[in-house]
Amino acid sequence: MKAKSFIAALLTTTLLASGAFAANLSIVSGDTGNGREFLRKQLDRFEKETGNKVSIVAMPANSSDNFGQYRLWLAAGNTDIDVYRTDVIWAPQLADQFLDLKAAAKDVIDQHIPSIIESQTVDGKLVALPMFTDAPALYYRKDLLEKYKKPVPKTWDEMAATAKEIQDAERTAGNKSMYGYVFQANAYEGLTCNALEWVKSSGGGQIVEADGTISINNPDAAAAIDRAKGWVDTISPKGVLAYTEEEARGIWQTGNSVFMRNWPYAYALGGSSDSAIKGKFDVAPLPVGKEGQNSAATLGGWNLAVSKYSKAPEEAIKLALFLGSPEQQKERAIELASMPTIKALYDDKDIAAAQPLIPNWKPVFESSVPRPSAPTKVKYNEVSNMFWSAVHDTLSGNGTAAENLELLEAKLTELQGGSW
Ligand code: GLC
Numbered sequence: 001m002k003a004k005s006f007i008a009a010l011l012t013t014t015l016l017a018s019g020a021f022a023a024n025l026s027i028v029s030g031d032t033g034n035g036r037e038f039l040r041k042q043l044d045r046f047e048k049e050t051g052n053k054v055s056i057v058a059m060p061a062n063s064s065d066n067f068g069q070y071r072l073w074l075a076a077g078n079t080d081i082d083v084y085r086t087d088v089i090w091a092p093q094l095a096d097q098f099l100d101l102k103a104a105a106k107d108v109i110d111q112h113i114p115s116i117i118e119s120q121t122v123d124g125k126l127v128a129l130p131m132f133t134d135a136p137a138l139y140y141r142k143d144l145l146e147k148y149k150k151p152v153p154k155t156w157d158e159m160a161a162t163a164k165e166i167q168d169a170e171r172t173a174g175n176k177s178m179y180g181y182v183f184q185a186n187a188y189e190g191l192t193c194n195a196l197e198w199v200k201s202s203g204g205g206q207i208v209e210a211d212g213t214i215s216i217n218n219p220d221a222a223a224a225i226d227r228a229k230g231w232v233d234t235i236s237p238k239g240v241l242a243y244t245e246e247e248a249r250g251i252w253q254t255g256n257s258v259f260m261r262n263w264p265y266a267y268a269l270g271g272s273s274d275s276a277i278k279g280k281f282d283v284a285p286l287p288v289g290k291e292g293q294n295s296a297a298t299l300g301g302w303n304l305a306v307s308k309y310s311k312a313p314e315e316a317i318k319l320a321l322f323l324g325s326p327e328q329q330k331e332r333a334i335e336l337a338s339m340p341t342i343k344a345l346y347d348d349k350d351i352a353a354a355q356p357l358i359p360n361w362k363p364v365f366e367s368s369v370p371r372p373s374a375p376t377k378v379k380y381n382e383v384s385n386m387f388w389s390a391v392h393d394t395l396s397g398n399g400t401a402a403e404n405l406e407l408l409e410a411k412l413t414e415l416q417g418g419s420w
Contacts, residue, residue: 022051023312025319027083030059030066032246033269038335046322052315062244063087064188067381070094079309082316083323086128087189088119088301089373089380095122098305102126104317111326116341119370120303127305129324130341132332134300135365136193137283137357139252139260139270144170156198156227156287159259163235166258180235182248183261185228187392190244192371192384193298194261195391198224200296200369202289207387208372208412212420216387217409224289225394225401232395241396253277261286263300267357268337283357285364299368301341333358339365376420386411 027043029036036056043054057080059066070084074097086094102109105126109117112130120128138159140152148166153159163180170178184190200206204221208214215221232240237251245262252260253269255276260266270277285295304320306313322328330345332338334354339361345351352359373380390408394401 022053023082023315025052025054025082025310025312025316026057026080027054027319027323028059028066028081028085029056030061030063030085032061033265033336035265035336038332042323042328042331046319049322050315050318052312052319054319057081059085061246062186062188063190064385067189074307074309077309078307079311081307082310082312083319084128084305084307085131086303086305088116088133088299088303089189089371089384091120091127091303092122092373092377093380094305095125095127097308098127099308099310099313099317100125100127101129101306101317101320104321105129108321108325111343112341113343116301119374128303129305129320131302131304131324132329132338133341133365134263134302134339135297135361135368136197136261136263136286136300137267137297137361137364138286139262139266139281139283141258141277141280142282143280144258152284153259153287156201156224156289159287160227160231160235163231163258167235177256179237179251179257181231181259181261182236182240182243182251182257183231184243184245184248185232185236185240185392185395186242186244186247187388188244189384189388191388191391193300195225195228195387196298196369196371197261197286197296198228198289201286201293202227203293204289206369206372208375208383208420210372210375212375212416214409214412214416216412217405219402220290222401222405225391225405227289228391229395229397229401241392255280264337264339264355264357264361268335268355283361294367295364297364297368299365299370301339376416379415379420382415383412386415 029039116130144166150162153162167178167180184194199221202220202224204218204224205215207216248260249266251257253275270281286297288295304324306316306320310316326342329340329342333340333351337355339358346359346362376383386408390404393399394404
């Protein structure tokens with residue numbers, strides 16, 4: 001061991017009187033709302049149980065920004081971060097930078113939903129341990145739908161018509177800041193999720209299919225994206241082109257939107273005591289684009305990965321196992337409405353009582369649509385970037401969906417080369 005890294009290792013690892021090693025660990029946190037305080041509470045418990053110290057490294061909430069930063073840190077062999085929180089789509093791209101958790105997790109793997117474990121397994125290596133899963137909902141204002149005698153919309157067109165009618169009537173009644181629909185249309189991973197839902201539920205496929213075929217350049221996909229273009233600056237604020245989850249939730253939770261597309265975390269926050277819409281909203285599956293199609297919810301979720309550059313890998317693995325354990329997932333489900341990856345927790349009475357969304361959302365999760373990260377492997381981020389850019393251009397009025405999807409197809413074909 002080189003002298004410098006030996007001293008660094010000594011600094012990170014202190015020998016306790018008991019003979020056990022205690023490490024100074026760090027974990028990233030892009031948490032929003034009360035998520036960071038919640039994490040701190042769990043870390044405090046881990047510290048007490050193990051004698052380790054864990055510090056939080058604050059990250060942006062935007063998934064794409066995290067990915068860029070992680071790549072830089074990992075490429076530089078950064079030893080300052082021990083545990084990374086990874087988006088469900090990243091396993092194939094970051095697999096080489098993380099430790100294999102298979103052996104350490106062998107006794108708990110069977111507790112998790114198998115498809116999630118599979119999504120985090122690359123060439124037999126368990127790249128990350130699931131922490132929670134995610135499947136979006138259409139949030140709607142129960143009080144407003146009742147007031148205007150409207151049903152919960154089943155199609156995107158119905159959603160837009162109801163949104164417009166209620167928005168206009170509320171504005172006329174003096175509620176000037178009311179909008180019909182808020183969603184995520186910033187140029188980032190969240191737009192890939194939203195647009196995949198419009199396209200898939202309209203019969204337009206999944207961008208790149210499971211067998212690697214590039215399918216996005218088709219009339220159903222184009223119609224779905226053009227339809228969404230019609231929402232910008234009519235039922236949705238023009239600023240939606242810069243919205244991520246949190247900007248959408250900001251409008252929604254202050255009572256200024258009839259509908260919102262968002263993940264389950266907004267359910268817990270919308271029901272909190274300081275929320276203007278507490279008791280006034282509910283959730284439904286996302287609308288359908290075309291008759292004969294099913295509602296499509298993009299599969300999301302976050303995992304715990306241990307950096308291969310960690311100076312205290314064993315303690316870092318303990319931390320990942322701790323945060324992914326049934327006890328911690330249960331608490332996270334109750335307090336933050338994070339959907340567990342532990343099968344048994346979907347039958348847990350305490351979770352059902354605190355967050356009824358969770359057991360109700362199991363079928364939505366089970367039929368959710370994966371982004372094409374498995375077929376495009378290490379190129380997924382570029383594929384997604386090209387897709388969200390084509391969609392963002394269309395929503396911004398730079399070309400029609402048909403034009404932009406044709407260009408996208410050419411770019412994807414070039415990126416693919418002979419095979420993914
Ligand atoms: C949520 C999902 C994640 C997705 C992101 C997009 O955090 O869990 O999978 O990539 O939203 O904004």
